Each structure stands twice: as structure tokens, then as C-alpha cells.
Amino acid sequence: MVVMFLPKKPNLLQSHNPLLSRLNTEQIKNHLTQREDAVETAVSDMSTSFGEMDLDPLDISFAPPSTTSSSSPGSVSGSASGSSHGDTPGGWAEKKWLETASGKKIELCGDARCDSPGYSAKYSTYSFQDDATKEIVHFELVEVTEASSSVAMEVMGFQRGLNHLLYMGVDVGVMTTDRSPSIRKIMRDTYTNIHHEFDPWHVNKSVKKKLVAASNKKENKDLQPWLKSISDHLYWSCASCKGDQEDCVRRWKSLLHHICGVHRWEENGVEYTCHHPAMTEEQQRRKKWLQADSPAFQALKAVVMDKNLLGDLKHMARFKHTGSLEVYHSSMLKYAQKRLHFRYDSMRARTQLAIMDHNANVGRPQATTKEGESRYRYSFSKQSQQWVAKPIYERTKQAFRHDLMERVLTRREDQSVVYSEPLRCRKTRQRRLLHNIAPVPRPDKADLQAGHSSRFKQ
Ligand SMILES: [Zn+2]
Incomplete structure (x- = not known):
């Protein structure tokens, strides 16, 4: 590289x-x-x-070595460790990965990272991760001049990258992303043979937001003690259904029975029960169950039975996450700080270094004390208002x-x-980048200066 x-x-x-x-x-x-x-x-x-x-x-002369027919003329493709010899479109590391991936159904996660907060991003990096190894196997770097917005940059990076991997013969079985509407549409319309999964974290976040808003209303305050359990129940539904989409939805909806203190019910002639151990009479008596006719329950029901959410749950039954990609994105800051400006080739090289660092250290074991006990750090979560233990991992190795x-x-x-x-x-292949990120050419200097003067006169 x-x-x-x-x-x-x-x-x-x-x-x-x-x-x-x-x-x-x-x-x-x-x-x-x-x-x-x-x-x-x-x-x-x-x-x-x-x-x-x-x-x-x-x-x-530094135009990228991307030679796939799937990429647009301005695209830059990169591999896990870059194209140091330019011997394959994605470089030697991607070539190595492609060999190991050959003949297998591959499950990928994808996520975009913008180089600055908000809508002013100059670059968007879309990264693809092998879900089995957690290694970054491909990335696409998109400059703002190539797309009209941050969202469009993400979509462009996603599609270019996936097209590239498919072109290289990767048999992609599952693609996990967030719930971006544009990417959902592309997956639904274009990649019909690939199962699209959503990261439950993103879905849970939006469910939680709706429930918090509902529970803040005076008539729904009985919902408040249940918020954390409802959030946990969503994860549990996805994690325990073993990929069965219908079962995932059924488990999620069972919440509406349990929250009213009903642990055995019938649906279409079939009897179902909650999966938790039987509750004692004391536990049953002490719990603050909701009344089925209460406003709090009705507000909850509206969120739980939301058609879009029930549809999304079918894309969460495999319980796939993009969380480790977000960890990679934060470690990328070591090589490419968000608030500094980098030229295109520098940004590309920095991304490649970050990936090499990540891939060399992914899956390292948890650090232990002299006595052989696993090490943790403890922090207070503002969101959950609870103390949490987070594992400390061994130091990264920089042999790469x-x-x-x-x-x-x-x-x-x-x-x-x-x-x-x-x-x-x-x-x-030659990449043609513009001199600046403006979508229109600069007007004449004299006109600009005249405009400046007139503004101050007013
Ligand atoms: Zn129950």
C-alpha cells in the first residue's frame, strides 16, 4: 500500500x-x-x-486499481490491506480473503462512516466486514463531489462495494446493515437473492424513543418501570428465535400478554406460554401489571403492533450486529481524525492502515490479572442509569x-x-476529482467581490 x-x-x-x-x-x-x-x-x-x-x-497517477465493471468510473475500491502491488483489483489481502471465502456462503455486515459530524462530510467510507471473522474485507471511499448528500454517499459506497464483492465471486448469503430506507430499497429491489438483516440495536433505539415519549405523558406513566424490560425483551425475541422469523414476531408480541400478568394464552386454537420460569403467587401479586384497558397499555400496544416494526423483526431473527464495525470506526480516528482535512489519497491510505491495524488485532483475548482472572473496567451508564462492567482486552499488536x-x-x-x-x-483507471467540493463552478471574482460589498452597504 x-x-x-x-x-x-x-x-x-x-x-x-x-x-x-x-x-x-x-x-x-x-x-x-x-x-x-x-x-x-x-x-x-x-x-x-x-x-x-x-x-x-x-x-x-494514483488512481485506484479498481477494475471491476460494477464500479462507476470515479470509484475507489480498497481491500483489507490495500493494493500494495496492484495485483488484484482489491489488493493482496483481499485476494487472500477471497480464496478463503471461495465456495462458502458469506455473511457480511456493512456500515458507513462520515469524516465529520452532521451533513458537512467530505468523505464517506463504507466498510464491509466478514461476520465470521470480524475482519474488514473491503471498503469504498466516496467523496462528496460524487454524490449529492451524506445519505447518497452512503448508498453509493454500499452499492459499489457490494457489486464489487459479487463481481469477485463472493457468494453473499446475508447482508446486515442499519435500517437506512435507501439501502432497504436497494436490497429489496436489486439483491433479491441476499437476505437483508437489520442490526437490532438501531431498531431497539427507535422503539425505545417512542416508548419514552409515550411514557412521559401523565396518563401513561405506568409504562415507565417497564421500559428496560421491554427493551431487553426485544433483544431476547431476536436472540432466542433461532432464525425463525414468525417465532421472532410471536415472541415479541407475547409481551402484550405478559405485561398484563397473563402467562398462558391461546391464539388461533394454539396455546402459548411465556418462556420465563413460573412465577410465585407473591411475585405475581407484587408486580405492577398493566390493565388491558388502560391508556398506558394502549400506547404500548400501538408501538408493539406497529406494522413496520413487525416487518422489521423478520429481518432481525438471525440476531446480527454491526456493533464491531462501529468499534472499528472509532479506532479509525487514530489514523484519520474527523476534524482534519485530508486529501483523497491520504484519506485512502489512512483507511487502509486502519483496516490493517483492525484486522491484525480483531478477536484478541480478554486481558487477565496475575491470578488469571478476566479484567474489566466499570463505568456508569447514563442511559440505563446503571453500573456496567466492560471487558479489557489485551494490548493491540503492531507487528503488521x-x-x-x-x-x-x-x-x-x-x-x-x-x-x-x-x-x-x-x-x-483514472479518478477525476474536482478541485473543491462545490457543485457549481465559482463565479467571476469581480462578481463575488461586488456581492460582498453590497451586503455590507445594506
Ligand atoms: Zn409471562
Whole structure:
């Protein structure tokens, strides 16, 4: 990945660096070991040094290696570890993943990350994660000049990325996203063979919001003690139905019986019971059940039986989450802070580094004390008003940086590589980015200045 910058850095590697030119592969390894500390320092500072690269915005020799027919001419596709040699459309890491994914039904999660809060995002990164390994397997970087809004950027990234993966032969069985209406529509209309799942967290959030609003009304205050249980019940319905969509909906609706103190009921001639252990008479007496004819119950019923929600539940029966993608997005801040401006190629390289870091460390074990006990940190949740324990994981390993440096040096040793020419794959597709993010060309300077003056005169 770093190699793609080599043509722009002739002074680093193109010239006869006496140290590098004398090194063979074995020496490179020794060199890396000896310089471990120096490398650590240099690479840990990458986040700033990349920003200093003096790339000419008009230079399109760094156009991405995306060669799939599915992507639009301006698209940038990236892989888990970037396209360091440009040997596949998505790079060596994606190639490796594609080999392991071959012949399997793959379940993916996808989510977008905007580089700034609100609607002023310049870039949107849409990431695809393999649900089995939690590794990021593909990303699409969309610039605001390519789409009309943040939402449109997300949709564009999603569709390009999914098209790319399908084109590469990935057999996608399940795609989990949030409930974005545009992506739902695309999934429904275009990808009819892929099952679309929604992250229950997003759905639960909106259900909770409606219930909190209802319970704040004086006549519905009896709902308030039930809010947390209702939220837990939604998760339980999705988690326990074992993928059975009808059962998921049935379990969710059973709430309306339980909350009235009824734990056994009949529906279409079939008898159902609650799944909790039998309650003692004392428990039954003490619980503040709702009355079926109370306004609180009616308000709850309206939310529980909402047609859209019941439809959404069928997309949540497999209990898939995009939560670990959000963890990845927050760790991406290490490489690309939201409030700093980066040029396109820098943003792309930063994303690739973040993915390499994530993939190298995903699934690391929980840290333990000297006595071998699992470590946790404890924090007070403002939302739930409760103390919660969160696991502490082992420190991340940064060995991928050494691997990266080794690849750079090994490539430098390869006499067949000519650094003075742009990489072949980058010549075939050229990305055309605008000078700025304005959708219309700048008016004449004189007109703008005249407008400025007239505003102040008024
Ligand atoms: Zn019950």
C-alpha cells in the first residue's frame, strides 16, 4: 500500500540510499529488528507524517486499481490491506480473503462512516466486514463531489462495494446493515437473492424513543418501570428465535400478554406460554401489571403492533450486529481524525492502515490479572442509569507495521521494479476529482467581490 507513494518520493528510495542498496532480505530482517524502536516511533507518527505528503491534486497517477465493471468510473475500491502491488483489483489481502471465502456462503455486515459530524462530510467510507471473522474485507471511499448528500454517499459506497464483492465471486448469503430506507430499497429491489438483516440495536433505539415519549405523558406513566424490560425483551425475541422469523414476531408480541400478568394464552386454537420460569403467587401479586384497558397499555400496544416494526423483526431473527464495525470506526480516528482535512489519497491510505491495524488485532483475548482472572473496567451508564462492567482486552499488536516495512524494503530490492513509472494498474483507471467540493463552478471574482460589498452597504 505504501508502495503506491513511491513514485512521488524519489528521494527516499529511488536514489541510491547507501544503506538500503546494500541490504539483502536477511539483512532487512536484522535491520528491522535492530531498528524496532525507531520504526515504532516512525510508524506511530504516521498519522501526521502522511498528511505532509505533497501530492499534486491534479496528479491522477494514483488512481485506484479498481477494475471491476460494477464500479462507476470515479470509484475507489480498497481491500483489507490495500493494493500494495496492484495485483488484484482489491489488493493482496483481499485476494487472500477471497480464496478463503471461495465456495462458502458469506455473511457480511456493512456500515458507513462520515469524516465529520452532521451533513458537512467530505468523505464517506463504507466498510464491509466478514461476520465470521470480524475482519474488514473491503471498503469504498466516496467523496462528496460524487454524490449529492451524506445519505447518497452512503448508498453509493454500499452499492459499489457490494457489486464489487459479487463481481469477485463472493457468494453473499446475508447482508446486515442499519435500517437506512435507501439501502432497504436497494436490497429489496436489486439483491433479491441476499437476505437483508437489520442490526437490532438501531431498531431497539427507535422503539425505545417512542416508548419514552409515550411514557412521559401523565396518563401513561405506568409504562415507565417497564421500559428496560421491554427493551431487553426485544433483544431476547431476536436472540432466542433461532432464525425463525414468525417465532421472532410471536415472541415479541407475547409481551402484550405478559405485561398484563397473563402467562398462558391461546391464539388461533394454539396455546402459548411465556418462556420465563413460573412465577410465585407473591411475585405475581407484587408486580405492577398493566390493565388491558388502560391508556398506558394502549400506547404500548400501538408501538408493539406497529406494522413496520413487525416487518422489521423478520429481518432481525438471525440476531446480527454491526456493533464491531462501529468499534472499528472509532479506532479509525487514530489514523484519520474527523476534524482534519485530508486529501483523497491520504484519506485512502489512512483507511487502509486502519483496516490493517483492525484486522491484525480483531478477536484478541480478554486481558487477565496475575491470578488469571478476566479484567474489566466499570463505568456508569447514563442511559440505563446503571453500573456496567466492560471487558479489557489485551494490548493491540503492531507487528503488521513491520510486515509493511519489510514489503517496502523487499520491493526496493527487486531490480525489476522501475520506480520512475506509475504502477501499471493505476494507468488504466483514472479518478477525476474536482478541485473543491462545490457543485457549481465559482463565479467571476469581480462578481463575488461586488456581492460582498453590497451586503455590507445594506
Ligand atoms: Zn409471562
